[in-house]
Amino acid sequence: MTEISVPTPEILAEPHVTCWDEAADVVIVGYGGAGASAAIEARRMGVDVLIVERASGGGGATGIAGGHVYLGGGTPVQIACGFEDTAEEMYKYLEALTPDPHPAKLRLYCEESVVHFHWLEAAGVPFERSYYPGKAAMQPGSECLIWSGNEKVWPFRDKAKPAPRGHKVALASGDAGSLLMQRLIATATGIGVRTLCDGQVVALIAEDDGTIIGVRVRRFDEMLNIRARAGVVLAAGGYIMNDKMFENELAWMPRDLIKHGTPYDDGSGIMLGVSAGGQAMRLDRAFLTSPFYPPENMIKGILVNAQGKRFVAEDCYHGRTAGFTVEQPGGIAYLILDSETFGYPPYEFFEQRLVDGWETVAEMEAGLGLPAGSLVATMERYNSDMRMGEDREFHKYGDWLKPLDAPPYAAFDLSLNRAKYAGFSLGGLKTSENAEVLDAADAPIPGLYAAGACAWNIAQDARGYSSGTCIGEATFFGRRAGRFAAGSVNVS
Ligand SMILES: Cc1cc2nc3c(=O)[nH]c(=O)nc-3n(C[C@H](O)[C@H](O)[C@H](O)COP(=O)(O)OP(=O)(O)OC[C@H]3O[C@@H](n4cnc5c(N)ncnc54)[C@H](O)[C@@H]3O)c2cc1C
CATH class of the missing domain: 3.50.50.60 (FAD/NAD(P)-binding domain)
Structure with missing residues (x-):
């Protein structure tokens, strides 16, 4: 109560x-x-x-x-x-x-x-x-x-x-x-x-x-x-x-x-x-969302927090990814894509800003201000899993498994108070x-x-x-x- x-x-x-x-x-x-x-x-x-x-x-x-x-x-x-x-x-x-x-x-x-x-x-x-x-x-x-x-x-x-x-x-x-x-x-x-x-x-x-x-x-x-x-x-x-x-x-x-x-x-x-x-x-419970798909190729990207770490399976329903985003330090979340998964999120009013594009993961890590080596390590592990055909960390469904290894790379900012969220x-x-x-x-x-x-x-x-x-x-x-x-x- x-x-x-x-x-x-x-x-x-x-x-x-x-x-x-x-x-x-x-x-x-x-x-x-x-x-x-x-x-x-x-x-x-x-x-x-x-x-x-x-x-x-x-x-x-x-x-x-x-x-x-x-x-x-x-x-x-x-x-x-x-x-x-x-x-x-x-x-x-x-x-x-x-x-x-x-x-x-x-x-x-x-x-x-x-x-x-x-x-x-x-x-x-x-x-x-x-x-x-x-x-x-x-x-x-x-x-x-x-x-x-x-x-x-x-x-x-x-x-x-x-x-x-x-x-x-x-x-x-x-x-x-x-x-x-x-x-x-x-x-x-x-x-x-x-x-x-x-x-x-x-x-x-x-x-x-x-x-x-x-x-x-x-x-x-x-x-x-x-x-x-x-x-x-x-x-x-x-x-x-x-x-x-x-x-x-x-x-x-x-x-x-x-x-x-x-x-x-x-x-x-x-x-x-x-x-x-x-x-x-x-009364503290609410629905929250900021959908980043379709295009559904975006689900093949990864969501990382301010520590450069994944925190949720990206194929979750969009309310669930938002629910996990709230719990991340500072509410910070980036959607990381490569050139084969790149697209624009569907709803302009959610203001999910394209931060930039980079030739290497290391440059992207620096560009996003993530701790040195963090995103590089996350991507290495993720890509190695993808090549084996299994997401060992978050068990993303088979439809969405692909190594993110086709530069250039890009990131969308899905952070709370930067992107817009809707809820009731x-x-x-x-x-x-x-x-x-x-x-x-x-x-x-x-x-x-x-x-x-x-x-x-x-x-x-x-x-x-x-x-x-x-x-x-x-x-x-x-x-x-x-x-x-x-x-x-x-x-x-
Ligand atoms: C944009 C949007 C999209 C959504 N999409 C979905 C969806 O696709 N599927 C889904 O399951 N849910 C969706 N939801 C949530 C869902 O619509 C609501 O949770 C649900 O419709 C609530 O129904 P209700 O009858 O309880 O309230 P309402 O439909 O809001 O009806 C409540 C009524 O009570 C009246 N009222 C309020 N106070 C008083 C009062 N004191 N005296 C007399 N009348 C009063 C209001 O004017 C209103 O007409 C969406 C919500 C929004 C806003």
Whole structure:
């Protein structure tokens, strides 16, 4: 549990709430991926659902996201593209990469992944039966399946049979999450989910025994009390845009971070949960990245730190290489290439500067200001390994093995605070596998549920991140939150 460094709102006791302006069985705070999924599931159980959204319409960070959803265990796309996968292999993979795995949640997420795929499609979210074989942060077109994590990276390839599980929503753009949200919103609207936009939930309302029975909403210059007869679902996103939390909880992140999110990613869902006695988990955790590929030839280069030493397998998912870069002295990292692997990193806005080109490794070592002999020794060892066809130090996958011995050489600067990094928060409220918010004794707070970026589930840090786990868990546990909220209390 993490102490939250910002003030949390006062919880309002029911006796002081003298009138209700509105009521629904399930009230959902936030209309992103988690909120929409919760709403659809709850509404399909026959209850009255109201989403309160602070913006003028639904979407949230999900609506600007890349649109990868991490799914496996033999989805129709995996089968159509010729990949074998099982829930067990998916579980073993995610368990190996998650710092603080919750076995029951992970089991559910993996065992019900195929069902979740069908649920998304039935809700109108399209996925092509196609595969993108390249190594890239995001497929350029509408192709669906991609290796979006560390499945083929050592030691994970030995722990679980690798399979690609990144399923991109079928839109040929970098924000395919927009189509996912359009479709979920259309489905929710079509089945009668009600929405109150421009309404910011500022407090929870509780009975004397702590049961959550409503929310207080600021809407322009009005304050509204909204009764939730069966439960409140917090689906209000992350906290990367909260300056105080960025300063206090995420002090390890580069200060010039490209913050991925919407202006309303200010942690208010987490604060509301904490105000009711919920536990905030690992608010110091975040996703971080500065992808240096494609072109994928760059993966055949090596990453070295200020001591001229390698520190990570270069074929890792780009969030994992960033996670290791943070731990290097001074956050310094260079990507070293030779003339046969040279290319330019794909995204100019990450400002990964080409330092220079050199005829010899010794000149490059001096040019980068690395300790005498350090880079020369690293390259000698690496090239000798490559000639034997094996990376004995970091076990880079066979696809990426090549001696770096074709001058001239070049280096790109991937150091923190020199190159740009992007990221978003990953800590959140402690919840059960049924998305109930848990108090300090790990007991469910009656009437309170949470999912998505304001909860602590599958995506837990940059090193273990696989693209698609955020939208995957937001929609998956959002559905569970909606279902358990709708079913938890007798609906009048
Ligand atoms: C650029 C970008 C690319 C990404 N790409 C991917 C990807 O490809 N795959 C992946 O898995 N993840 C990706 N992510 C992360 C992922 O999008 C988020 O973690 C996930 O979508 C969060 O979903 P959510 O429903 O919890 O939050 P959101 O979608 O952000 O929804 C939260 C909603 O709550 C509203 N809200 C906030 N506070 C209140 C309040 N007090 N009262 C009422 N409403 C409130 C917000 O306005 C917002 O609409 C990406 C993120 C970004 C920003």
